[in-house]
Amino acid sequence: MTRLENPSVSIQDLSLNFGAISVLETLNIDVAEGEFIVLLGPSGCGKSTLLNCIAGLLDVSDGRIFIKGKNVTWEEPKDRGIGMVFQSYALYPQMTVEKNLSFGLRVAGIPKDEIAKRIARAAEILQIEPLLQRKPSALSGGQRQRVAIGRALVRDVDVFLFDEPLSNLDAKLRAELRVEIKLLHSKLQNTMIYVTHDQIEAMTLADRIAVMKGGVIQQLDAPQKIYNRPVNRFVAGFLGSPAMNFLDGRLEKNDGNWHFAVEDVRIPLATYAFEKEPVPGAAVFGIRPEHVAFNSGSGWPFTATANVVVVEPMGSDTLVWLKLGNQNFTVRVTSERTPNNADTVSIGFDPMRASLFDAATGNRL
């Protein structure tokens, strides 16, 4: 992988085993100064474990961790220049908000007036001034998470670590706090590493997303790049809701042109940008539901007819489940032009927006 010039956080060949179970395998990642990196993956993919390793809460089996150019592999969490925000907030229940914020500073023996100054600043940024004398039990979920962020803020750290900070909140609050975290990042310009299994959070917040599976980073790229050009079938299927359509078929070359043959349908691939020169064989064709249009008539490189199975209105748009031959296929359309059940509709799309994967390895073709 490519190395950055002056990374804020640099993970080199990091491995972690619990006994015989390997959780992280020679993992490498560089995070640039002021970058917002999201570690995204299903549960058990090792994303939280990686975060805990960076924080120093877990001892690594192999490899090195650099923060701000300093090797912190053996350092205590407090000496790494990190602040951490936890999913369950982890506020000290017996202390007021103010004491919660100042705990780390008091432990470090920082003078009182300095503590007061830093708390005032953090409270102002997070707008929790009226809550300072309350106990955590008297706060709402959103307020608690704000205090938890504040606790990282007052420590004046280089790197913020977020461990699924919004997962305990309801949908509305989650959306609100997501925006606040984004604002906070643009205001502070700190390096932030954010763990989540929520793809919306990942897409909206990240400068770059690292999609993880089985302790290995599958793809590390800008959100749009990951969304539009996933490197393998796992990444393609994990991102996007509703999920990408996958059609099993064969890659064929007829008359010098590449086609994707699924049952008796042949999709021309003239507009598709192959990663490298393809070879004929079994493959998977993936296209996102929003890249397919209805009743398109002419102008599409590929059109077909399909039967409507189920219609799911979702408010802003509608999801239509189709049968294309024997394979399930979903299309996302605006709500005005919704077909009825059992209709036969014609669909069209441009294979330029599609993704082709090797059937065996799952890698992008």
Add this chain to the structure above:
Amino acid sequence: MADLAVPLPADTGSIGLEASGPRGPKPRHVFSRRNIFLYGTLIVVALYYLLPLYVMVVTSLKGMPEIRLGNIFSPPLEITFEPWVKAWSSACTGLNCDGLSRGFWNSVRITVPSVILSIAIASVNGYALANWRFKGADTFFVILIVGAFIPYQVMIYPIVIILREIGLYGSLSGLVIVHSIFGMPILTLLFRNYFTSMPEELFRAARVDGAGFWGIYFRIMLPMSLPIFVVAIILQVTGIWNDFLFGVVYTRPDTYPMTVQLNNIVNSVQGVKEYNVNMAATILTGLVPLVVYFVSGKLFVRGIAAGAVKG
């Protein structure tokens, strides 16, 4: 199971449903068979357990002539506190005739340091086992727990020798050490389970904040674990106060705890059996654990439920 009939909204009459049907909570009868059976059983069992206590209290308030009449259930005709005074301050055990008061103070001098010492050590043990997963922690824990299953009697003689060798045999501090050691398995288990049930992220947050082993223990864990400390105190106070075996083995007559002294008063073979004094002495000895239970009843149940069952 109570309300199978769904209460009907008020305006359903207009669409032809029965307007006068069941609505609101289903009525319950005080004298249902269920209630009679339940409360009847409870009352019978309570009486069964309280009867001996009643006999003790009544007998302790009677004079000897009245006791000799043999009506152990009848209330005293003439209430006298003489037996209580005698039990406390002038009942004889061997050569000493200063009553249970000596044993009481001995028991206090044994219980207080034992409780403090054992809880202080066990809570740190439990905290280390729950949060600082050091190498061999599980083995250590298993060894400690096995200790809880070994009958005390097996260890009496070896401990006698150990105490003799280190010169503490017969002294109060020797007994304090014995009590602290024997309280360790169950208390460590209690504290470990309690600390394990606390959110781990709290511990991690404290570590990121820079607090060390003792910093986290005193500033984060301790203030959050009042209930389990109360439970531990209750367990230890009652356990150590009620102990007879260690008391009789590891102390001398002038340092006997209250229970041993009670036994010596009640079981003395010469002279007349003074049932009223014996009863009063027994109640006096049992008073401390009784008070502890009454004062802390709710906390005790809560703590047991929170700490001991989980994990």
